[in-house]
Every structure is written in C-alpha cells, then in structure tokens.
Amino acid sequence: MKNTLLLSSLFTGLILASFSKAADPIPTEDDYYKIVKFEIPKDVVLEAGSIELTADNKLYVSSRRGEIWSIDNPFAKDLAKDAKWTRYAHGLHEVLGLASKDGWIYATQRGELTKLKDSNGDGKADIFQTVSDAWEINGDYHEYAFGSKFDKDGNVWIVLCLTGSFNSNSKYRGWCVRVNADGTFTPTCSGIRSPGSIGFNAAGDCFYTDNQGPWNGTSSLKHLLPGSFQGHPDGNKWFDLKEAKLAGPKPETPKSGSRMMIEAERIPQLMPPAIYFPYKKMGQSASGIDYDKSEGKFGPFQNQLFVADQTNSTVMRVHLEKVHGRYQGACFPFRKGFGSGNVPIMASKNGHLFVGGTNRGWGSHGNKPFALERLDWTGKVPFEIHEMRAKNDGFELTFTHPVDPKTAADVASYKMSTYCYIYQSAYGSPEVDFTYPKITSAVVAPDNKSVRIVIDKPVAGHIHDLTVAGVRSKDGLPLLHPEAYYTLNYIPEKAK
C-alpha cells in the first residue's frame, strides 16, 4: 500500500514537471550557462584526465591512454572550425595531472611527475624528464595519481590513491605529497582513499575530492593542510619512513563505527571534510576542482569553487568559509548534462570553464565514452542561493537576485533535515542520526539580498540539508536550484 502511494506521488511529480515545462517558460540551467562541445578529431580517444591552459592560451588535455593534446584557439566561438589539435605527446602512463611552468609541461603519471618540452618547436614534446618518482606502484589499477597545478612555492601537489582503494600496499599510497619543480619531494598529508582530483581555492589552499568507500561515508571535498590526516588510516604505515617525518607525528587510528567529529575531537591531525556531497543527492563520484578566477566574467560566483561529479556528469558549486579555523561550507547543484563522466575541470581568467570526461570503468549519466566541453556564461544571472553561512543559531543565505520579501520571510518556504555518516572501515555509510530542525524565523535584510534563518537547532557534525522551495525572486522566479547542503562540522560562536 505504502509503495503504491509513493509511486503514484512520484508519477504525479513527473507529470507536473513535464506539464510546467510545456506551459511555462521557467528558465533552465541552459539559459544561463551553455555547454559548448569540442569536436575531438576522429580516431582520437580523449578520455580526459587533466586540463591545463598555458600563458599563450593553448589548452593542453591529457588522456587516460597517455596522450597529451594541445588545442589552439580554445576560446573560439566555432570550435569545430577554429580549434586546432596537435598531439603534443603520447605513450605516458594515465596522465591525471597537468601543470605548466617556464615553458615546460608537467604531467603527473601513475608512477612519476614528468616535465616535457618541445625543444625544436615542431609542436611535439621531445624531452621527457623525470622530476620525481619517489612513490611506488605495483600494477594495481586503483593506484592512480592526481596532480595539481603549481602552488605559489613552485610545488605540484599529488594525491596517491590506495591500492585497490582499500589498502596501502605501495609506498606513499594513501598520501598527498608535494614535488617541487626542483625535484624536492615532501610527504604532506596521510589518510587519502580514492581521489577524484586536486586543486586550489582562491586563497591558494589545496583541496582534493575523495570518494565514498571505507572511512568515507560519502564523497567529499577535503582541505590538504600539511600534516593533516584525511581519514583513511591504511597509508599511515609509511610514517615510519624517514622523509615522512616532515608530515608530523603519526595520527592515532580512528575507531571504526564512530562519527567523524567524535574522532576529530580525539585525533588532532584528523581533518573533517570541508564539504560532504550527499550520495545521490549531489553526486556519486566527486572529481575535478577549480575556482572562479574571472572576476565576474563567469557570472556572480567569484572565488567560489566548482567541483565536478563523474557519475552524474555534473558540475557542482561550493561556498566555503572558515569556522574554528577550519574550512566548511555549502554545496549547491550548478550544471548538469555534460557529455561523459566529468573528471578534470579548468576555469579560465576570461570566464570559461573547461570540462573533460571519461566513463571507462565507471559509468556516467553522460553516455559518451569521453568528451571535452566548455561551459560559457550567457550573461544572464540565475536566481540562486549565492552563499550559505553558518551562524550560532542557524544560517545566513545570500541570493544572486533580490528576493520577494514575503515568500522569503515565510518559514514555510524552507525545509531542513540534518544527518551525518558512520565513520567506518566498511564501504560507505547510510545517512544516520537524522534530526528535523524547525525553522523558527526567517528575517529578510533591508536590501532583500539576504535572509537570516534561525533553526531549532543546529547539530554540529551534521550536514544541514536545506530546500528553499518557497522563496521567489522579486521577479517571481523560483530558485534555479532550491537545494543546499551545509557541512556543519563546527557551529560558530555567537557573534558579539
């Protein structure tokens, strides 16, 4: 009986959705951000692993099959006509990181960081120099290595996936390491499980995405503070190595079946994820990371982070703040409908977001085996929650457009639940410890651009799952994405 009800409501929902689409010009994501496809040359299998844009506006794209392609005119309106493709290199081992410096391209392969150069100007690399191969690989497919761009100190940050995604059977598997352009190798953080990518925020701090599995209830975005422990204990065995001493004292092993914030209280190095991406609701395989560095050329989200999802072929949006000295914040849906399983993303200063995809081995909503796309802003600003900030007794929401004060002040326009995950050695976790806080007030700011909501009551260590279905913009539009998920590791002190 219950099933029947559930299903019929589901169907009603579908009918309504399609009805409103037909009858009402409610704008969609496509009205604000357009996906432009690159035409990949025939016979090229560009299972995108990483993207880099060099100072001369050449786009470099690496592939899981070990090629690096350079593309001239990546900002062209007509990509099919104007983008020029050259195979810059081939034969590399699953390149999941590209960076550039002083005329060299730096490629993170499974087994090493390599720098490449085209010394004779024929467009093809002819020097392949090993910068560091101080970590190990053993033939296991899961031993991926994702590399970042350069940080301000000249380091590439590399996250090394575990063996088989469960154990650390090769040196530094489950670690983040830094490799300087001069070859200096610095073990930096332990606790990594199965990364999807690595990148920086506007402040230059390094983050990576980790995925649902052992010790990871769901996929998340984690801050790689040097010396921190990211939660999966198997790689901690390498603390015994001499150079690992640079990463500080070995953390205690967390207790399986506990909760992240209980363990974080006990284990000082344990870094709680800055953002949890609730499984299914946001995605299933968090991947590429970059931030909007366009100063407005990509819309209203300056300095916010974008994080891709491979399974759902989406790009999500993240707003971070620091509470108790640590990053936490909210994630929001941003754009769906990419061609393949998104892995790398790269934001350009002139306001474009390049997105690469592959779905080999892991299926994706986008059904193409691989893709390279560019997301362009149409110049229209969608009605979105712009930022979500934690307060001692609730949250502050800011919006990209002024809100209709009537709907925004109505507590019935908001719905919230909270939950967390079991922090455990078994694979993943269901959502647990649910609470359903009451929205006790919603106060609209005089400029109608923000709303303070007070809830009874926030729960530290929980995701606060908010749906803002009732709020309208002053033009009467609903939010393009009414969902927001705030990872409330810490509740801020009461403002003085």
Place this chain on the structure above:
Amino acid sequence: MRKNFLFLALCFFITAVNPAQIFAADASKRPIVPGFERFSQGKEIDQAQLGLLLLGELNCTSCHAPTATTKGLIQAKQAPLLDKVGARIKPEYFESFIAKTHEVKPGSTMPQVSLGNTEQEKQATAKALAHYLAQQAGATEKLLFDPKQVALGKTLFAQSGCVSCHAGRDQAAKEILNVNNSVPLGALENKYTVGSLTNFLENPHQVRPSGRMPALLKDKKEAHAVACYLLQSAKASAKSAGVLKFEYFEGSWTTLPDFTKLKAIAKGTASDFDVEVAQKMNNNAIRFEGWFKLQSAGKYTLHLGSDDGSKIWIDGKLIIDNDGVHPHTVISKTVELYKGEHKVEVGVFDGGGDYSLTVEIESNNLPRQPLSGICSIDEKTAEGTTTVANVAIAAAPGIPEPFKLDAALATKGRALFASVGCANCHGMNENNKRIPAVVQGPELLKLRPETGCLSENPQGKSPDFALDAKQKAAIALALKNLASMPPSPDSKALINQTFLSLNCYACHQRDKIGGPEDSRNASFVSTQPEMGDEGRLPPALTGVGAKLNPDWLKQVLEQGTKVRPYMLARMPKYGAANVNHLIKPLDEVDIITPVEAIQFADTPAKVKTSGRLLVGSKALGCIKCHTFNNQKAEGIQALDLTSMPQRLKRDWFQRYMLDPQPFRPGTRMPAPWPMGKTFFDEILEGSTKKQIEGIYVYLSQGSKASPPEGLSREAIVLVPDKEPIIYRNFIEGAGARAIGVGYPEKVNLAFDANSLRVAMIWQGAFIDAARHWRDRGVGYQPPLGDNIISLPAGPTFATLASEKENWPAITSKEQAGTFISYTTDALGRPSFQYKYADVMITDFPTPTKNKEGGFSRAFTLESKTPPALLYLRAAVGTKIEEQKEGWFMVDGEYKFRLVGAKKPIVRESNGKKEILVPIVFENGVCKLVQEYSW
C-alpha cells in the same frame, strides 16, 4: 558425585574465561526462539503475535488440540523425526539430555518432560528411553575428522550464513555464549560424530522437516568441512595436547635413518602427520607415534605418501616401505587389523626440494581419510598433560560412561516413548506407521495462564519449557486473543508469521522490520567490497511480491539461489512445504500501480535492437557495472542483466528503472532516466516508458540475447607505422614502470625504469593495449610479438671491488640508480638517460638494418669523477659461445657483439657465464655500442 565435581570444574573454567558468561548461560535456559528473542525487546511486532510464534515453535498444538478456528494461526514446528536416531546421535547423549534437558542444552525448545516422581524413577525412565532411541539403528556416513577441512568449514560457517541465526565461535571454535538472539548449538561434540553431523548439515530437512534449519551448504564436501569445524573444539583440546607425539632430527640422508641411533633435536605433540613440525625444509627427519582404535576387526587399507622417503609401522611391524629420494609418491597396502587399540609409528625424511607426508586409512565401511582423525596420544605415556581444556571437555554435562545397549531396557523405553509424551511431538515409525500420541492436554482454547506448562513450577505430567515471564505473558496474550481472531490469518499476518518462524528477518528487512542485527552485520561480506552494503547484505524484501515473478520466488524460497555471486551470504533452501504458502500472499499484498501496456510503432525485432542499443556502451552503458550472460563488466560485477526479466515483474522493472532509490534506498544504481527524462530522443520515439520496455523485451531473450555493444574486450593492437610508439604501463617482464617501444622496423623493447635496464627485446607485433585501455586497466600485459628475449636482471652497469665479485642484485629502486629522462630524436626514437654512481648514462637503442631484425644500443657514459672498476654486463647465460666477427651466441637464443669496447672479460659467476666489459673513460667520456641480433 563425580559428575557434579566435574561440572563445578567446568563452571570454574568458564568463570576463569569470562565471569559474565556464567550468568548468560544460566539466563538462557528458556527456549530460544530467535524471532521472539529479537522482537520481544521492541515494538515492531505485537506481543500476541509473538505469543503465536511461541505456540508454533514450542509445538504446543501437539498436546493441546487446536480448533478449526485456531489452526491456521499457528505454524507448528515439527520436532525432529527420530527414525534411525541411534545412528545419528551418540548413544551416550540421550540419557543425559532427556534427564536434564535444560542443563545439557540450555535454550532448547524441547521441554523437560515429566519422567516420574522420584529421582530414581526419573533416572530409570531416562535410561530406558535412551536405550530405546539408541536401538533405532541405521546407516551413517563414516567420515572422520579431517583437520585440513577445518579452515573451509570455518569460512563457510562465518560467511555463508550460519551465523545469521547461530552464535559465532571463538578462536578455538567454541560457541560464543549469549550472542544476541542466537539459536544455541550446545556441546555438539557430545551429540554428533563428524559423519552424522555431516549427514544432518547436508540435508537438515530429512530430520527437521519444518525448515527452521534451512539447507545452506552446497554438498557433502561443504557439510563435512563445517562438521569438522564445529567438532573441532573436541579435537582442538586434543590438539593442544596433540594426537601424536613426534621427534625431530636433522642430518643428511638418502634413506630413512635408524631413529634409535639418533638424538632428537626437538620433541613435541602434533595434530596430524604433517611435516610442518620440521624446523626447516631440507635435511631432516621426523618420527611420529600415536594410537588409534578400531571399532571392528577387518581389512584396512593404509595409504602412505611422501617426498622424500617414509615408512609406517603398525604395532611395531613394518607395513609400508616408501623409502628413498623421490617426489611425492603414495604406496597403499591392505592389512588385517583386530578390533581395539593399535600403535602407529611413521618416519619421514627430506633430503632436498619439496617435503610432504600423507597417512590415510580406508576400509569397506570407512571412506579414505587421514589416519590422524582417529589417533590419540596413549594416556599412559602422555601423563601429566591433562590440560584445563581436557577437563572442560571431559566435564561437559552429559558425558556418561561408555554406552552398552540393553535390549530389555529398550523395550521398556518403547512403551515410555508414547506414555511420557515423546510421541506427541516426535515422529517415529514402527512398521511404517507413526507411533501415535497417547498424552492429551486440554484443548488449546481452554488453556488458562499460570496453570500446567505455564505455571511457576510445572508439576505432575506437565512438561517444563523453562519459559520466562515474558514468554509466558506473550503466550497468555496470544491464547486470550485466539478465540476472537478470524479463523485464518490475513495475508499480511501470514507473511509476518512465516518470516518470524523461519527467521527470515535475520537477514532480510521487510517493511522496516528485521534485517541483520548490529552484532551480526559485520559477518555479511562480499567478494566485491567496492559494492558497499548492496554487495554484502541480503536484499530488503519490502515489496518483494511486486518485484519477483511468482515462479522465480517459488524457486528462490524452495531451492535457494545464488544470483548475486559477489554476496557470500547464501539464500538457503527452505523446502516447498514450508514456504509455498508465502507466494500467493506476497503476490497479493505487495502491489504497485501497473504500467499500462505499451504499443510500439516499431517492429518487435526493432524493439529488441533498441533495447540492445540502450544496454550497450553507446547509450546507458548498463554493461559497465552489470555482467551480461556471465561476461564480465568493466567495473564492478553487479547482477547479471540476462537474468532480470526471468526474476523481475515487468511493472516493477518499469517503476524501478524510472527511479531506483525508493525501491532500494541507498542503491548505487543511478537513475538512467533522471526525472523521467531520456537522454536519447532518437531511440524508441524518445519515450522513457518505451525505452524501459524495450530493454525488458530485449533482456527477456535471456542467454539468447545478442550481446550489446561494448561488451567484448577487443584487442587494441598498437602498430607502429611511421614512427615508434611508446607505451608506458605495467608490462609483464619489465615491471610497473615499464616503457615499451615498438619500432616501425618490427622490433620492440621494454625498458624497466625501476631497475634501469632494457628488460626485453622482441620481434613482430608490439603490444595489445586492451587490458589497460578497455576497462579499469589492472595488471601486467606481456609483449604481443615473437622471439621474446629477456635480458639479464639486475643493473646494466655496476662497479665491482674486483673482477671476482658477484654482479649486484637490485634490491631497491634507489640502489639501481636514478632514472633521469628519455628524449626522442627526429624519428621519434627514445634515448634513455639514467645515472649510476655519478655517471650519466645515455642508452640509445635503434633498430638495425640486418634482415633478421636487431638492435644497436649506443651507450654514452659521462662523469666528472669516473669510478674505477665500472663494468657493463653485456650478457649472462648458461652457454655463451664466441663466433666470428666478434659475435657471441647466448644460450642459442640471440647473438651480440661489442663495438668500440675494451676487451670483454668472460667469467663464471653464480653458476652462470657472464661477459663483462670494463669501462674506461677518456676525458670523462666513454662510448661503446652493443649490437643484438636474433
């Protein structure tokens, strides 16, 4: 008196282990019915229903006649059938179990039946019944304990589902007491032999037809393994003392030494005739000694196998001589042996190479099996080895003196079997007719609480179930409600009642009731941990009647299933009689809104083609995670697609595909049509429903469905055309950091960047990249071509202290030197640079023009501080012959020569021939070329 004393000793032993357990043992005298134990603590199921459960599980209706109106409400559990029980259960067990039911097996659902008024009378009744039961002879499996099966039994017990209902076991395989809601097994070693327990586990329904104990194990082999594991506690205690004595000797022999002339290096006890007691592999000998007891005289075949030589003596007489140096060889011999005790001695030695020993026994009524299974250390010689564990075993309540059947007593027992009430519950045939019950209690509906079996201390004829207050209250409530209940339960109640009595809830959740308890959750495991809980926990059965086709459901319930090969917990067989009544009610209760029939514009053939397209890699890519007709998927190996329509109802399939989450909360199955929208407007008119139906129609062809696109892992042969192809990946023979190079000249090499050497050269085809490029890319790929030459392992260059010093082995990547880079020339040919001892080495292989195909390898060495005594090791081989024009032939496989090099040194090292080339620098540089031809 003796028993009491020993019992106390046992209690002491337990106390010493864990004081908490003693209370647990005492408290769990009440009959343990798992459903009651679990749900009487919560509110999901009402107490009256739990009372009905007890009425069924305790088989109350066998004495208290149900009326027509109460019959359908109680699912009575048939007590074990006792035909031939004397062959199944150790005769020593009967008397104690009948006399002290709750002490001997706490938690048993069998009541303490009233055996008489005085202690003497009770004793006599129990004894007579025991003799009667022991008289019920029959054939039983003559399998013995085999220590080699214990590991398998342990795995099966822990992972295949036994511990869903039973408690787990500790290191010594002893039952962990008081694990929540577990059906206790008691001291199985007192009750069963390995053979009889094997029989029971293989087919539990033969004796216990009501399916409460389902058939979980696949075959006799598995049943035997679990029996060995469960009965290991008896054997384990023996093991701590050992079943054999051994003496260990060292020396070099080619025949078995005369042990009397040798001094043993070590002595001890062993659990098996196994060379694992040796302290090293070679040049040693072991002598075993022990005793075994035969139940009957007759011809016995002994099988003695060993590598190298061995001998066996029985009662001091040499039986088999398997001496000398040889690979594992078995010699068998048949001998006459008398009934009773025999001394066995076995000697074995190993000169070199493999080392093994097997000693087995076989007869007409004894299948071939390890002799150690019936061996023990002679008590006389093993004095002082009485361990705590031994006391515990000997003291377990219910081990009386050795049993001797008394026919007169058995006849008495036959009469008592009916009069005491055994026949009310237990089936026992006499001349093909079940012995009828003669005891009759009041009718079920006339029972009053706090009287008879339900009274505080059941007196007189009333059996004592040791019910606790909660159980009595639930039964009282059920009895009270029975009169007013409808004569047959509605479908929902019937399902729930069956789920309770068969304990389906131990593994499955249905309508938020049940599912694995926290204490057992971790015992559910998967071969694919990446699948998460879905891969290890049995599926929830909420709405299962709407999901599964009745035929499939019937098959699953009756026969068990294994559609989820990654899930180690099994769906066992419950037997048609116990579960068939579920199928109709499930079908009735679980309904979903039907999806109207779909009219396709396309022809049926086109619909199937569209379904195939959707399942394949160009569309939804279902095959990325699901196997297809047993062909592997790229990623995880989820449920086989071709089994879907056979299992799943069409309406359910339609609804599920549209949105999987409501049906399987937390599933990793993505919604292929998010928000009901298709990504493929061009397939089947872009209609979501038609596309889902198309897949269903396509998959309904089962194994005849033609495989979808993207399923087969076609080769990706890399063919160098104008310029070389480089392939850095896991290459078999060249390591995890291999750099393969295929040249247009049809010669290829693989450089190992870990050990800094050209590891292999070969001719013809280069490599197939499919392993690494078609799916996730695990493992090492060998060369595709022919004439593969593996060049010497170890560094290419090394400094030696002298010309005599052995070439160093590479123990770490760092020790090999440092890999620097490769650069490619105008033709795309790589030149490798690596560093060893401050020398920068450039190693530039190029294909040679000769017609067989070959390589020319140009070395350039540069150093500001050239080391002395640096060598190139040009070749290693068993046979290296110098030929004309400076060529050397290595093992008849390939030729090489050196150009521009100093005169090579030919030497013997490590039992092989080596060619070393001294490296002499001029102005910090040395150049030379090594050419290969093969």
